[in-house]
Amino acid sequence: MTHRGSRVLHVGSLSRVEGEGSLHLRIRGEEVAEARLAIFEPPRFFEAFLRGRSYTEPPDITSRICGICPVAYQLSACRAIEDACGVTVDGQLAALRRLMYCGEWIESHTLHVHLLHAPDFHGCANVVELARSRRADVERGLRLKQAGNAIIELLGGRAVHPVNVRLGGFHRVPSRSELRPLEEQLRRAREDAALTVRWVAGFDFPEAGCDHDLLALAEPDRYAVESGTPTVMPAPHTAGLPATSRRALPTRTFGVREFGDHVVERQVPHSTALHARLDGRRHLTGPLARYAISGRLLSPIALQAAQDAGLGDPRQGVVCRNPYRSIVVRAVEVLHAVDEALRLIDAYEPPPRPYVDVPPRAGTGHGATEAPRGLLHHRYTLDAEGTVTDAVLVPPTAQNQDAIEEDLRRTVQEHLRSGEPTDAELTALCERAVRNHDPCISCSTHFLDLTVDRAAHSD
């Protein structure tokens, strides 16, 4: 495949990511002509078949978009439909939702940190191989993941596609004493999470930066999880700073209902997925964005752990723009989520009813939450009987795709300048660059099938 001065690299199947995707790289001389993250997850047409369903169904149906973040789908759908119906869920019901979402952050982030991403930093092919040299670290990860699953199972009935979530709240809410056994497990998990931050902070991180706009939900007084206002921190180059800059820039916000005016998806010819752009520019959602925008609101122990791990103090306006360090931010968010879960359990009083009524009405509603991988937005239009007439779902990976491709391009470009990497080296490098973002390719609500640019092989 290698030609003098010009080559094409095609990685047919990305591994250790969720869902199926591939990479396509075209290099001319020392320049990267094209870097493409291709998603060949076959289309599953969720938005199409949601039309005609009852407004009570999207929470269960859309959870099947992604087995790794079903809670994110369930709660984004609930919020959007409740918004359409003019209902607000607050108090202890909202707290229980947040608790369940913490379970998903713990489970999903830990899966990524230990099983999918950490093997990269130890030159291992998988977690089983990693366990040969780092048994205690892997076992700690499995225990931590189990703690996240335990929260979802207790509140939702099972870890994948929990059954207990409904519009307005839950089918059944736990008593205080039912939550108690979680406390012991979570206290252990808090130690495990703190140790995990220390473990990953010691990994060897390549120097790197990114100059994407960052987008995350934000709340005035807490680290946003299941609600918040879309908030943008612009890219460093807009202020004449380098991509590696660790300075925070002033943020701007827009309402959840204006989401579609700002984040616009377009279909790209010869590519694979709808690419979303934020006000016409490339943007990134997920842990790096959340940490930059809300890092100062992390729980005290998570904030301290972040500083000890070298992420800098977000209260002093320090942000982390090195995509490789996203594994550290994820670990910090796990610690925060465990701490937050303990706080919520401690403050829990069973609400008088497990749900509030959500009577149908005609209208359009929006809901956005912070899935572990980034901002997830749902929009539904209902008729007066509550039948869904239109649905638009914007998953994080569709939003991150341009940013991931830019990271790929930059990474490969730097390596071309500093030597002559082989195809195998480039492949490993690119897979790592992709895994930094934990892309959730299964979220193929409207991803396309890949058409490989075979003609490129003949250059």
Place this chain on the structure above:
Amino acid sequence: MNAEPRRRPRLAVWKFASCDGCQLTLLDCEDELLGLAEQVEIAHFLEASSASAPGPYDLSLVEGSVTTAQDVERVHHIRAVSRRLVTIGACATAGGVQALRNYADVAEFQAAVYARPDYVATLATSTPISAHVPVDFELRGCPVDRRQLLEVITAHLAGRRPAVPAHSVCFECKQRGTVCVTVAHGTPCLGPVTHAGCGAVCPTFGRGCYGCFGPSDSTNFPAFVPLLRRDGMDTLDVVRVLRTFNTAAPEFDAASRKELER
């Protein structure tokens, strides 16, 4: 039954159109994962490993349904290199939620989602693996149950039939001592026609079963549907609940068509 008894059996995990939830269930076996990995060689499992070894494989677990022309080729290849092929989950066993396209005009679906539907290559149907190749065992559920998955894997490694009961969710409610939500609260529940395996999760949470494990081995829809009606479901409600995660399961499909004929 093998010439080299000490060789570790080779396991492969494959994905077609799906949400990854059934494969994730395997990774969710936190207590058993490392032990299992000592007993088997995980030869191919893209989500979990960047190392992939060529077949043949002793056991292939297949998640997801067939929705593209390439899928059809791939499933034949997987069958050819697998001694045993087990489907995991409603997608692989009954076409999954994406089989809702089977009732629709896919061209119209594409146009609803994509500005340029001509870029999208897809089949008009979503079909289970068994529609294309012989399957040795089908494990139901959306998602599969963790304990059942482990049972299926260990049974196949030991060369015995998995102990996975074929009765309905009702039995699991009785076993668990869960009060029947239909009898006690008049809640519509698909438990009587739904395959056991989940441990009757929904009724235990005060919710009617919505059929995510697909049809049980003996279903009697003519007797069952009037119960749903008595508990307040109209024709469209009945059709919708049958046409969700196991819509291409023949029993659910036939019962939903019968409803629409009324």
